[in-house]
Amino acid sequence: MSDQGDPTYDNTHRAFLQSLLARQTITFAEAKPVLAAIQTAQTPNRPTLPEDVSQADFEHYVDALNTQISAYDFEIRSTHHQISKERIYALVNTTSDALTQMATVHTPDEIAFVKRVLDAMFETYNTQAAEVMAVTSMQALKCARPPNAEQQRRDSGNQTQVAAPSAALTGSQAQSVLELMVQEGWFELSAKGYHSLSPRALMELRGWLVETYHDQGGEDSDDEDEDEHVKIKFCAACREIVTVGQRCTDLGCSARVHNHCARNLWRSQGGKEECPTCKKAWIDAPAVGEKAARQGARQATNGRMRRSPSDEAQSGAEED
Ligand SMILES: [Zn+2]
Ligand SMILES: [Zn+2]
Structure with missing residues (x-):
């Protein structure tokens, strides 16, 4: 392959973009056979084997594509999967957020349901005591109905500019939207039944999440302790x-x-395993993610939040 400074752009790049469009995300390991097949199709008399494709070759493709697609508000970005640690490359729309993109294939009521599921992930199940940021199917399906439908009706009596309330989905509609979110690559479903945002969704929604959930409770909050949780x-x-x-x-x-x-952090702190912010020793650090739901269940001091039998079963299950 050419390793000249200027990345060229030819039919192999177009073919690679096509495969990326079809699959949304790709890892280097997944890209090797794809690029080998594309290059072999280009020069059949000089076949390329998957193991011939180097990380540098792959990155040349990514760079060349990024140069071309930026004019169309797309960019190939990468992030590490938080669990598998693998580097995931995704084709990201740089101007419209994921919710806007979902709107092209889902109804407004379905999008409103997805938004309520995100609220459950990032508000209801993301508290100072337990940062779960994931929901079980049971918890997600509770979002099928707008929680404040009654409130919306009452408010619309006094207020003029209340947004049109979204209609409730049936349980089976909500279930199928949830499954589609996984199929379309926005949500991931864990072995223990938790839905969370995929690496691709986190890349696409980064700005939106900060904008939507960061400023909760700012000025109009009266409960300071609760609402200081970023x-x-x-x-x-x-x-x-x-x-x-x-x-x-x-x-x-x-x-x-x-x-x-964590290892990189300790290395950057000269081996000190302490909090980079408050300098407390970083020992038995509590988990963020679905593990926090189980830790939270063990440490719970009050039973205010009723847990369903399936939650109970999950909280009993031990993690690796
Ligand atoms: Zn990190
Ligand atoms: Zn700290």
């Missing part, structure tokens, strides 16, 4: 959003780190 936090090492990882033992401290980034 909803979206970033890794002290890689600066990406943390929805799965570790948090400072001081629950009021905002320091977070991905599990796979």
Whole structure:
């Protein structure tokens, strides 16, 4: 392959873009056979084997494509999967957020349901005591109906500019939207039945999440302690959003780190395993992510939040 400074753009790049469009995300390991096949099709008398495709070759393709597609508001971005640690490359729309893109294939009521599921992930199940940022199917399906339908009706009596209330989905409609969110690559479904945002959704929604959930409770909050909890936090090492990882033992401290980034953080601190913000020892750091639901269940001091039998079963299950 050419390793001249200027990345060229030919039919192999177009074919690679096509495969990226079809699959939304790709890892280097997945890209190797794809690029080998594309190059072999280009020069059949000089076949390329998957193992001939180097990381540098792959990155040349990504760079060349980015140069071309930026004019169309697209960019190939990459992030580490928070659990598998693999680097995931995704074709990201740089101007419209994921919710806008979902609107092209889903009805407004379905989008409103997805928004309520996101509220459940990033508000209801993302508190100072437990940053779960994931929901079980049961919890997600509770969002099928707008929680404040009654409230909306009452408010619309006194107020003129109330947004049109969204209609409730039936349980089976909500279930199928949830499944589509997984199929379309926005949500991931864990082995223990939790839905969370995929790496691609986190890349696409980064700005939207910060904008939507960060300023909760600012001026019009009267309960200071509760509302000081900043909803979206970033890794002290890689600066990406943390929805799965570790948090400072001081629950009021905002320091977070991905599990796979912890080693880099200690290295950058000269080997000191302490919180980069408050300097407390980083020992038995509480989990961020679905593990936090189970830790929270164990540490729960009051039973205000009723847990369903299936939640109970999940909380009993031990993690690796
Ligand atoms: Zn990180
Ligand atoms: Zn701290």
